[in-house]
Amino acid sequence: MKIFETERLIIKTLESKDQSHFTELLSDPKIIAPIPQPKFTEVQLLQKFQENLNLTVSDLQKERSICGIFEKGNPEMIGLCLFLTNDEKDKELGYRFRVPYWGKGYGTETTKGIIDYYFNTLQVAKVTADVNIENLGSVNILKKFMKPVKEFFNERDNCTDRRYEIEKENWLY
Incomplete structure (x- = not known):
């Protein structure tokens, strides 16, 4: 079932x-290292x-x-779009892409689409995103649309996260 589409x-x-x-x-070290994320077992996956x-x-x-996440005209999944809830019960967005699809603007396009979907379809009042401050690609995407509101140490992932909202x-979109 289609949730939404972008250009x-x-x-x-x-x-x-x-x-x-x-x-x-969820398991390629190149994909999960910038997040960072604990390794899942095969059963968990x-x-x-x-x-x-x-x-x-x-x-x-x-x-x-x-x-x-799929490119129009390509049947292979290129990424994941996550609809999350953070520790303060606010709606949160997330995404990740397979390595061959990095650097093509898909993160920006997906982020804009998720925010729009949250506001205009799911009718939420606020959208957030937490990002490892060392994940510069995602930091640069999120600051295009959201403002940083706090930084905190993420014990589970052993990194410093910044929350955007x-x-x-x-x-305005």
Whole structure:
């Protein structure tokens, strides 16, 4: 099921054919190092994939939902679009891409699309994003749309995160 689309991308629910790329996106050291993220076991990867298969729009209101990102005209999943809830119960966005799709502007395009979807479809008042301050690619994307509001040590991931946010009344797109 299509969730939303941008100029070049379609964000849609995961299907069984997406499992290998899903696993890559959650286990490739080049992808997870900048986040950083603990390594998942094969069982955990399979469970996360199954939990996110064939989501409905109402599932996007849950604490954590993962959808696939696809280039228009390309059947292979190129990334993940995450609908999250942070520790303060605010809606949070997330994304990641397979390495061959880095540096093409897809992170910026996806971020704009997720924020727009949160505000105009899911009708939330504020959207946040937490990023490892050393993940300069994502820092540069987030500061295009959101303002930094705090930095904190993320014990789980053993890094310093910066929280960005934007309120619906400040969304100009």
